[in-house]
Amino acid sequence: MSLGIVLLIVAFIASSLLGVYQLNWNDFLLLFKSIFDGTVAVNPTDAYIFFDVRMPRTLLAIIMGAGLAVTGTSLQGMFKNPLATPGIIGITAGSALFAAVAIVLGSTIKSFLPEILHYSLISIAAFIGALLVMMLVYSISFKSGKTHVVIMLLAGVAIAALAEATTGFLTFISKDDELRDLTFWRLGSLGAANWPKVIILFTINLICLSFLLGNGKALNAMMLGEDNARHLGINVKKYHAKIIWLSALVVGTSVAFAGTIAFVGLIVPYILRLLLGSDYRIILPLSALFGSLLLLTADIISRTTLAPIEIPIGIITAFMGAPVFILILLQFKKAL
Amino acid sequence: MLSVNQLNIHIKNRKLLQDISFNINAGELFVIIGPNGAGKSTLLKALTEEINYSGEINFQQQSIKQWTTARLAKTRAKFSQHHQQDIPLPVNEVVMMGRYPYFANRPGITDLKVVSESLKLTEMSHFKDRSYNQLSGGEKQRVHLSRIFAQLNNEFQEKLMLLDEPLNNLDIYYQHKVLKAVKVFVKKGNMAAIVMHDLNLAAQFADRILLLKDGKMIKYGHPQEVLTSQTICHVYDFPCKVMSHPLAQTPMIVFGEEKSASIIQNIQP
Numbered sequence: 143m144s145l146g147i148v149l150l151i152v153a154f155i156a157s158s159l160l161g162v163y164q165l166n167w168n169d170f171l172l173l174f175k176s177i178f179d180g181t182v183a184v185n186p187t188d189a190y191i192f193f194d195v196r197m198p199r200t201l202l203a204i205i206m207g208a209g210l211a212v213t214g215t216s217l218q219g220m221f222k223n224p225l226a227t228p229g230i231i232g233i234t235a236g237s238a239l240f241a242a243v244a245i246v247l248g249s250t251i252k253s254f255l256p257e258i259l260h261y262s263l264i265s266i267a268a269f270i271g272a273l274l275v276m277m278l279v280y281s282i283s284f285k286s287g288k289t290h291v292v293i294m295l296l297a298g299v300a301i302a303a304l305a306e307a308t309t310g311f312l313t314f315i316s317k318d319d320e321l322r323d324l325t326f327w328r329l330g331s332l333g334a335a336n337w338p339k340v341i342i343l344f345t346i347n348l349i350c351l352s353f354l355l356g357n358g359k360a361l362n363a364m365m366l367g368e369d370n371a372r373h374l375g376i377n378v379k380k381y382h383a384k385i386i387w388l389s390a391l392v393v394g395t396s397v398a399f400a401g402t403i404a405f406v407g408l409i410v411p412y413i414l415r416l417l418l419g420s421d422y423r424i425i426l427p428l429s430a431l432f433g434s435l436l437l438l439t440a441d442i443i444s445r446t447t448l449a450p451i452e453i454p455i456g457i458i459t460a461f462m463g464a465p466v467f468i469l470i471l472l473q474f475k476k477a478l
Numbered sequence: 479m480l481s482v483n484q485l486n487i488h489i490k491n492r493k494l495l496q497d498i499s500f501n502i503n504a505g506e507l508f509v510i511i512g513p514n515g516a517g518k519s520t521l522l523k524a525l526t527e528e529i530n531y532s533g534e535i536n537f538q539q540q541s542i543k544q545w546t547t548a549r550l551a552k553t554r555a556k557f558s559q560h561h562q563q564d565i566p567l568p569v570n571e572v573v574m575m576g577r578y579p580y581f582a583n584r585p586g587i588t589d590l591k592v593v594s595e596s597l598k599l600t601e602m603s604h605f606k607d608r609s610y611n612q613l614s615g616g617e618k619q620r621v622h623l624s625r626i627f628a629q630l631n632n633e634f635q636e637k638l639m640l641l642d643e644p645l646n647n648l649d650i651y652y653q654h655k656v657l658k659a660v661k662v663f664v665k666k667g668n669m670a671a672i673v674m675h676d677l678n679l680a681a682q683f684a685d686r687i688l689l690l691k692d693g694k695m696i697k698y699g700h701p702q703e704v705l706t707s708q709t710i711c712h713v714y715d716f717p718c719k720v721m722s723h724p725l726a727q728t729p730m731i732v733f734g735e736e737k738s739a740s741i742i743q744n745i746q747p
Contacts, residue, residue: 356583358583359578359583362567362571362575362578363575363578365562365564365565365566365567366561366562366565366575367558367561367562369526369528369556369558370556370558370562372547373526373550373551373554373555373556374551374575374576374578374579374629375547375548375550375551375552375578375579376547376578377547415566419566419567419568420566420567421567421571423583
């Protein structure tokens with residue numbers, strides 16, 4: 143726990159200093175001081191880079207990483223399977239699909255909508271997409287209290303294929319600026335971070351995580367099966383509904399702000415399980431911390447390795463996640 | 479007291495249970511016996527609302543439907559016949575689940591104490607840090623029994639323990655061990671309903687027996703009343719003889735045909 147916090151602070155400082163425009167440790171201290179003491183003089187370019195570029199991006203990575211990892215862990219608990227994460231069962235894809243449709247059709251629909259919805263159109267579409275896929279996968283893979291793993295995974299494959307085809311089609315027919323947006327969706331990037339996004343995601347994730355992080359006991363009890371969990375006073379249906387809605391909200395908002403960043407929800411719980419066992423009372427809160435750490439690290443890698451070019455962060459997380467996916471499959475083979 | 483009145487269960491025109499009525503009094507160990515498909519497990523499922531039923535079930539003078547899940551979790555526990563095989567947790571954490579109704583996030587001192595007492599009850603203490611998944615079938619079963627005992631370890635009165643074939647994978651030693659522990663639990667003013675196949679164990683431990691066949695009550699009463707050769711031979715459709723257990727002085731049922739040995743000899747050339 144404390145190790146995670148220390149690592150996160152280190153990554154936080156690294157993230158605010160590293161980049162095309164270099165800041166050093168003294169700049170950091172100076173800028174940090176200036177937050178509390180208005181009289182400290184700082185270089186305006188430094189201040190702009192630090193407060194308006196790096197800071198929102200860093201915070202967005204931290205908040206989003208926590209959200210994605212906790213939803214991943216929660217879904218694994220609900221579906222009783224380490225592969226049941228937003229990416230693999232198609233929730234991210236469905237969310238991106240709806241967001242893509244909203245981008246392309248956005249200009250047409252916008253005139254019919256009240257102004258307040260214009261900015262959040264993509265987010266709302268992404269949330270609806272996430273929720274619909276979640277409910278679809280849930281209803282077809284849950285039968286009389288049992289999860290049908292194969293069906294669950296195949297549903298994910300089908301939805302991802304559909305989303306891929308549709309986004310491909312939309313890319314083909316869309317105008318140039320929309321097209322740029324779409325590529326960003328498909329590979330994921332935190333490059334569009336700004337303070338309003340940080341504040342919105344922070345509010346949403348704070349609410350959702352405050353409800354999700356306390357579910358450790360319930361997720362453990364579900365390992366006994368639905369009826370036995372109920373005999374322990376756990377209202378399984380209520381927890382399932384809670385997980386479905388809140389996860390859709392977290393994933394939808396994240397997709398709306400940063401596109402599809404794959405595998406965060408898969409890698410973090412996997413590593414935590416490996417190190418600490420499967421007690422959700424332990425790994426659920428820790429996955430928030432290590433999710434932040436993972437996404438922030440991935441973002442630093444994405445914008446520093448080939449600077450000034452940014453590698454989409456989805457590619458970085460996919461490079462980390464794919465081996466984990468394969469390892470989980472190998473474990474399955476052993477269990478069969 | 480648990481009272482069941484005119485319980486009926488049917489699924490798609492098939493009657494699983496018909497007009498079942500009985501009482502379990504505080505301090506009673508109640509055993510449900512009967513051949514395969516008699517509806518024994520279904521009856522326990524009705525008592526835990528895992529299946530739709532018509533009729534009345536009153537628990538402590540109140541319809542069980544009016545009880546809240548949280549309150550039931552502290553006064554009623556069930557051991558299911560089929561267990562999840564894959565629970566990637568250490569043994570003591572599985573038993574700790576029995577204490578989930580009692581704490582919010584972290585187990586208290588009482589919870590830890592109860593878990594270690596419950597592990598002792600089934601002699602699983604030395605397995606407490608082992609992974610549940612590595613245990614044998616019988617050991618897993620003992621873990622769940624410990625979990626049930628942990629769940630009902632509290633100050634409440636007239637608690638109900640429901641056990642669906644808890645002895646299946648256990649050897650003679652643990653069969654008696656578990657039944658004795660249940661007996662001790664019951665004698666404190668609680669109730670237990672156990673589904674089991676071993677009639678002799680039922681005869682030794684039960685205060686009352688319910689005999690079911692094809693969803694109907696065949697007999698209900700004290701072991702001596704239910705376990706007569708006429709009834710048992712008829713219900714199980716197998717020749718048997720009931721005598722007195724030389725050690726326990728309870729009814730003892732012996733199944734088999736007198737000349738069965740000679741029949742086998744005749745088959746061999």
